[in-house]
Amino acid sequence: MIPELGHFAIALATVIALAQGIVSIWGAHRGDARFIAAAPALALSQALAVLFAFLALVWSGIVSDFSVINVAEYSSARTPLLYKITGTWGNHEGSILLWCLILSVCGAAVAGFGRNLPSALRARVIGVLGLVACGFLLFTLTASDPLGRIWPPPSEGQGVNPLLQDPGLAFHPPILYCGYVGFAVAFAFAVASLLEGRVDAAWGRWVRPWTLGAWCLLTGGIALGSWWSYYELGWGGYWFWDPVENASLLPWLTGTALLHSAIVVEKREALKIWSVLLAITTFSLSLAGTFMVRSGLLNSVHAFANDPTRGIFILVLLGLVIGGSLLLFAWRAPVLQPAGLFAPLSREGALVLNNILLCSIMAVVLAGTMYPPFVQLIFDQQISVGPPFFISTVVPLAAPLMAAMGLGPVLSWKRAAVAPALLRLWWAALASLIVVLVGFYGRLGWAAVGFGAALWMVLSALAEIAERSQLFRLPIGTAWARLRGLPRASYGAAVAHAGLGVAVAGMVGMTLASHSIILMHPGDTTKVGRYDWHLVSLTDGRGSDFTSRIATVAVTNARSGAPVATLRPARRTFPLQQQTTTDVSIKTNGFRDLYVALGDERDGGIVLRINVNPLAPWIWLGALIMAFGGGLSLSDRRLRIGAPVRFVRRQRTTAVKVAAE
Structure with missing residues (x-):
């Protein structure tokens, strides 16, 4: 019964989202106070409906209702409770429903926290979010149903992907999605400003907190995913320029540029076109990342679920959202003339340089990520673009970016001189x-x-x-x-x-890491870095739904022989999924990591991957x-409500003067 109610809630949310989009935008266009006033209520109603559907899916996972296809395919009775819950978004259908939930919460947040916004602008923003949500909810309802039934239900589910049975990756997708979808609010502000034909200092102040919140969450999500890759996959690195990793980096780069552009809009009412285009681009890259991962276009260890047929639906939705917003931008951008002027050598000029470099890095990463699938599509050839390409192209662009980051903040606004800044x-x-x-x-x-x-x-x-x-x-x-x-x-x-x-x-x-991949038998010792690594023993272990092979490795100082650490890496085998994962053992002192992972067993010994990674925790x-810095900025009351309050006061003052006359 609960899955059916959840399915009905998705259908209801789809209708509400459509009404939210049409009523809000039409009401703002016509100046109809009744329609404008209905926008926040519709946004809140949609969020409640989607929340109910999502909780219905979570409940089905908790009680192991294997009549739900999603639960039967991605959970089991033996799965720990935490991963029964988090497993609901560790697959295609559940992750899209999570996307819809976060998007609806964003609309409700604008309705709840945007009371200082002009009512027509708030209605337009809520309306744009409603239309985007309607597209994703329609996709969920028709092509990606997370609450579909199966009959007869199996007696046991297939279980959660073992790679997902980890706290790091359990919380990585929700945080990353909050960052992805959070940029939808900036996108909605950009489209609303194009519909109104006005971008001013207040607009820059309104957009900044939403963009900053999304940026903080996306930063945290990327970092958490990188940390998971480091300690779970067992290859000794934190970033492999994997296509799905790149898909999350792209909106982060343009989102960072948007933050800086919004500052200039607020201070000088300049870079209006830059800011609007960056807001559209950032959310478009978030949508494109979803398409590339979920359509099967990109293959990655991170792409746990994909379906090319569903990718066509996402591609159409992507074309409507991105294509429609860019057409609107092409039509309305000429009216967004800059009101403030500044010299090239100024703080504004440094921010422009930063944005150019950030967007250049984004273009390079995007080209390197998309080139292999396009070559395969057009020429039917398999090629790969690896870390050497990205490092050789990104580093030359990152170097001047870092230089400008240090110099820019000490330059004066509007016009500056180099010598005084360098003296500082x-x-x-x-x-x-x-x-x-x-x-x-x-x-x-x-x-x-x-x-x-x-x-x-x-x-x-x-x-x-x-x-x-x-x-x-x-x-x-x-x-x-x-x-x-x-x-x-x-x-x-x-x-x-x-x-x-x-x-x-x-x-x-x-x-500067030292590393070695070596076959060792119990009792063997090898030297890596300044340390001796001694394989003490190999033992067996057992968990709730897996068996494990555990090594005990004693690490001592190569010069003094003093004990440094005892590491216990393991390999876990999950019989239900017929899959083996790596459980890395890491000992850190804050300035370097001692890192060891197990490989295959052969000839009575086992392969060890040993790394000494200097300064790895600093990443x-x-x-x-x-x-934290972004959150500290977000806590500034002036950033969150300063401009809206000033705008409302200015409106009230104007109204009083008109009434007096």
């Missing part, structure tokens, strides 16, 4: 240069330049705060008062920039700092 950063540049020289002296090669660039980003972020507070130039009491008075958004931006520097340092450190620490 001389100590950061000197420290970075010293690191580079020391690195070359220590024979680190080009990694020395990477460490210097990472330090430059961290110190220049500190220099921005020091400059704004006049630290070391005013009495300490006065400087402290200025520090306390700085808005949280300023601190958040500096923290996010510094976090990227920390992450870059971790990435550069990983290029995810840096991502955490970046997300």
